[in-house]
Amino acid sequence: MIKIRNIIVPTDFSILSFSAFDYARDLAEKFGAKIHLIYVLEKTPPFLAMRSLDVTEEEIMKSMEEEALNQLNDAAKKLREDSDIEIIEVCRKGIDYEEIVNYSKEVENGLIVIATHGRTGILHTLLGSVAEKVIRYAKCPVLVITPENTIDN
Numbered sequence: 001m002i003k004i005r006n007i008i009v010p011t012d013f014s015i016l017s018f019s020a021f022d023y024a025r026d027l028a029e030k031f032g033a034k035i036h037l038i039y040v041l042e043k044t045p046p047f048l049a050m051r052s053l054d055v056t057e058e059e060i061m062k063s064m065e066e067e068a069l070n071q072l073n074d075a076a077k078k079l080r081e082d083s084d085i086e087i088i089e090v091c092r093k094g095i096d097y098e099e100i101v102n103y104s105k106e107v108e109n110g111l112i113v114i115a116t117h118g119r120t121g122i123l124h125t126l127l128g129s130v131a132e133k134v135i136r137y138a139k140c141p142v143l144v145i146t147p148e149n150t151i152d153n
Contacts, residue, residue, distance in 0.1 A: 004031040005109035009079070010038050010100045010130070013071045019147040020115040021079050027113065027143075028085045036107060037079060038090040039072050040099040041065060065091065097133035104140050112142045 009024045011017040028035050041064060044057070068091050076087045092099040104110050116131035135142050 003109045004033050004111045006036055006107040006111070007031075007033050008036045008038060008100065008104055008107065008110055008112045010040070010096070010112070010114050010134070011072075011075055012039070012096075013075060016117060016147060017115050018075070018078065020113045020145045023143065023145055024113040025079060025083055025085065027111070029083065033111075034086045034088060035079060036088045036090055036103070036110075037072060037076050038092065038100060038103055039068055039075075040096040041068050041091060041093045043093050043095075065093075097130045097137065100130070100134050101137045101139075104138050110140045112138055112140060113145065114142060115145045115147065117146075 004027065007024050007028050009020055011020075024035055027033065044061075069089075072089045072091055076089050079085075080087055090103060092103065100112065100114075104112055112134060114131045114134055116129060131142075131144050135144065
C-alpha cells in the first residue's frame with residue numbers, strides 16, 4: 001500500500017503554480033498527509049535592482065526574503081482554505097529544481113505535486129522546465145499538473 005505522509009508543493013506564486021493546490025489538498029485530506037509548500041529564492045539578487053536602487057546585495061536579499069515569506073504565508077492561507085490540513089511553509093535559496101529535489105529527500109513518504117506550462121518545441125527548449133528537471137532527479141513520485149487552459153506553444 002502506498003504511504004503518502006508528506007506532499008511537497010513547489011510554488012512561484014503564479015496562478016499556474018496555484019493550479020496544483022486543489023490536487024495537493026485533496027490528496028492530503030485523503031491520506032492524512034502534511035503539505036510542504038516550498039518556494040525557492042534565487043541565490044543572488046537581480047543586478048539591475050542593486051544598480052537602480054543603490055543598495056547592497058544583503059539589503060536586497062533580505063527584502064526579497066521578507067517578501068517571499070509574506071507571499072508564502074498568503075499562499076498557505078489560500079491552500080488551507082476550508083480545510084484543516086497541516087501546511088509547512090518552506091523557503092530555500094538556490095537553484096529551484098535542485099532545492100525542490102533536495103527537500104524531497106529530507107521528508108519521508110513524500111510526493112511532489114507540481115504544475116507545468118506543458119510547453120513543447122522550441123519554447124520548451126529555450127526556457128527549460130523546472131517540472132521536467134524535478135521529474136528527472138527526484139527519488140520520490142511526482143504528480144505533474146498541466147492546467148487545462150494553457151496553450152501548447
